[in-house]
Amino acid sequence: MPAARSKSASPKARNRGAREKLLAAAGELFYKHGVNAVGIDRVIAKAGVAKMSLYHHFDSKDDLVAAWLQEKHAAWMSWLVERVERVPVNNRPRELFAAMDEWFHTPDFKGCAFINAAAEAKDPRSKTFQICTGHTSDLHNAIKGWIAASHPALGADSLALAAQDITMIVAGAITWAWMHGPDGVAERARHSALLVLHEAR
Amino acid sequence: MPAARSKSASPKARNRGAREKLLAAAGELFYKHGVNAVGIDRVIAKAGVAKMSLYHHFDSKDDLVAAWLQEKHAAWMSWLVERVERVPVNNRPRELFAAMDEWFHTPDFKGCAFINAAAEAKDPRSKTFQICTGHTSDLHNAIKGWIAASHPALGADSLALAAQDITMIVAGAITWAWMHGPDGVAERARHSALLVLHEAR
DNA sequence: CAACCACCAGACTGATCGGTCTATTCCCTC
DNA sequence: GAGGGAATAGACCGATCAGTCTGGTGGTTG
Numbered sequence: 001m002p003a004a005r006s007k008s009a010s011p012k013a014r015n016r017g018a019r020e021k022l023l024a025a026a027g028e029l030f031y032k033h034g035v036n037a038v039g040i041d042r043v044i045a046k047a048g049v050a051k052m053s054l055y056h057h058f059d060s061k062d063d064l065v066a067a068w069l070q071e072k073h074a075a076w077m078s079w080l081v082e083r084v085e086r087v088p089v090n091n092r093p094r095e096l097f098a099a100m101d102e103w104f105h106t107p108d109f110k111g112c113a114f115i116n117a118a119a120e121a122k123d124p125r126s127k128t129f130q131i132c133t134g135h136t137s138d139l140h141n142a143i144k145g146w147i148a149a150s151h152p153a154l155g156a157d158s159l160a161l162a163a164q165d166i167t168m169i170v171a172g173a174i175t176w177a178w179m180h181g182p183d184g185v186a187e188r189a190r191h192s193a194l195l196v197l198h199e200a201r
Numbered sequence: 202m203p204a205a206r207s208k209s210a211s212p213k214a215r216n217r218g219a220r221e222k223l224l225a226a227a228g229e230l231f232y233k234h235g236v237n238a239v240g241i242d243r244v245i246a247k248a249g250v251a252k253m254s255l256y257h258h259f260d261s262k263d264d265l266v267a268a269w270l271q272e273k274h275a276a277w278m279s280w281l282v283e284r285v286e287r288v289p290v291n292n293r294p295r296e297l298f299a300a301m302d303e304w305f306h307t308p309d310f311k312g313c314a315f316i317n318a319a320a321e322a323k324d325p326r327s328k329t330f331q332i333c334t335g336h337t338s339d340l341h342n343a344i345k346g347w348i349a350a351s352h353p354a355l356g357a358d359s360l361a362l363a364a365q366d367i368t369m370i371v372a373g374a375i376t377w378a379w380m381h382g383p384d385g386v387a388e389r390a391r392h393s394a395l396l397v398l399h400e401a402r
Numbered sequence: 403c404a405a406c407c408a409c410c411a412g413a414c415t416g417a418t419c420g421g422t423c424t425a426t427t428c429c430c431t432c
Numbered sequence: 433g434a435g436g437g438a439a440t441a442g443a444c445c446g447a448t449c450a451g452t453c454t455g456g457t458g459g460t461t462g
Contacts (some may be wrong), residue, residue, distance in 0.1 A: 004422060018438080018439065032324060034237065034321050034323070035320065036235065036237035036318065037321065037323055038420065039236055039420080040419075040420060040421080041418080041419085041420090049439085050420085050439065050440050050441065050442085051422095051441090051442085052422090052423085052439080052441090053340055053438080053440080055420095055421070055422080055440060056438075056439085060420080060421080060422090061419095061420065083338055091366075109257070111320065111333070115316075115320070115376055115380075116320035118379075119235065119312065119316065119317035119320040119321065120237065120238070120320065120321060122234060122235070122237050122238055131379045132380065134379060136377070136380060136381070138377075158231035161389065164389055165376075165389050165390075165392065165393045167373075167377070168370065168371060168374055168386075168389065168390060168393070169369065169373055169379045169393065171372070171373040171376045171377060172368075172369035172370055172372040172374070172375070172376070173369055173371025173373070174371045175316055175369075175373070175376065176337070176365075176372060177371045178338070179316075179319055179333065179334045179337060180334060180338075183338075183351065183443090185369075187364050188362065188365055188369065189366075189369060191366065191395050191397075192366045192369070192393060192396075195393075195396045195397060195400055195452080196392075197392050197398060199396055214450060217408070219409065219410095240448065240449060240450080241449075241451080242448080242449085242450090250409085250410085251410045251411065252410095252411090252412085252451085252452090253409080253410080253452090253453085254408075254409060254410075256450095256451070256452080257408075257409080257450095260446090261451080262449095262450065263449080284428090300409065326431075327430070391418090
């Protein structure tokens with residue numbers, strides 16, 4: 001969750017970093033209000049950046065949206081992976097839901113940016129939509145890795161199915177936590193997921 | 202799923218039904234493209250109705266959106282209830298997922314209109330958002346009723362929790378089916394839900 | 403017949419949309 | 433110190449946004 005603010009993404013670090021400011025502002029606004037509800041002018045105002053700087057770094061609004069989602073995807077996944085994989089392999093499935101619980105209680109939590117963005121995408125073939133489905137696919141793969149490590153006896157098929165089940169449970173929990181509040185949601189999801197996992201063979 | 206086309210909603214049935222045409226057109230467009238991506242002009246063009254007729258029946262676009270969601274909520278719930286409750290009580294939990302599977306494979310399926318609309322709502326206190334959360338709450342209650350009938354030994358607390366678990370699983374399945382395609386998704390969700398149900402006490 | 407009412411077509415408003423263009427300034431590197 | 437690239441402010445474009453207003457049509461009802 002905490003934003004990784006380490007090094008400039010620009011190859012040469014001599015500019016004043018309009019790109020980073022744009023991505024940060026766009027991220028906040030798009031996540032909070034939705035992609036279609038936020039105009040270019042509002043983004044550049046929040047970023048404190050000229051409009052031409054935006055179109056210098058990005059081809060279009062869609063391109064900015066895609067870049068934001070790409071970045072967010074990388075940040076979110078690496079946060080989760082780091083968070084989950086610092087506990088022993090056997091505890092990782094439960095740790096996933098501890099991480100979810102923490103995330104759900106973040107002050108600015110507004111559900112899954114990728115599910116939300118996918119809901120606004122005009123075309124399933126758009127880059128935006130592809131990134132969104134890629135996000136859930138990557139999450140599915142990460143979960144598969146974790147339960148493979150904690151349940152080495154599972155065959156490849158059961159593994160993929162159990163991982164899908166758990167990914168769907170996580171997706172439902174995120175949606176529920178956003179719409180009805182975060183309390184206890186991750187705990188319920190963990191309960192369901194561990195049942196699935198326990199029963200897998 | 203099939204639209205209930207029975208009687209005119211207007212108290213006096215002598216008009217030509219611009220309101221119904223508007224709700225039908227708005228429903229199609231809003232569900233398919235998202236609320237914020239569809240303008241008033243497109244709605245009235247599709248409905249074949251004058252702009253003033255829209256503002257005669259609805260106060261604003263938000264009001265039209267709310268009316269559409271209300272109507273859709275009522276239609277969807279009554280479809281599901283009718284579908285599930287025509288099988289014996291013991292089969293109703295599984296029948297829920299048979300209904301989901303059928304719905305997921307509908308040609309124009311684009312996920313849950315209420316989850317999608319909630320993602321676009323500008324304010325959690327808006328009427329739109331309230332209808333969306335109300336929708337999932339009503340679904341939760343319906344599920345609670347079904348598992349109460351099929352598992353009469355369950356206490357009130359376990360009942361509510363199990364129903365929440367299953368509602369979250371359904372929500373996750375809807376999202377997954379929309380983003381990754383409908384095949385087999387309901388089957389996986391049913392599997393998880395029946396585990397939850399079997400283990401509830 | 404006259405009043406009424408739902409409905410129609412379409413012009414119009416002010417704001418905002420995504421995006422382009424010009425002109426200027428700053429700073430870094432040859 | 434000259435050149436170049438990244439940044440700036442802000443005017444401008446046509447399109448579209450939600451919403452208003454005028455004026456007219458046709459059918460129903462008193």
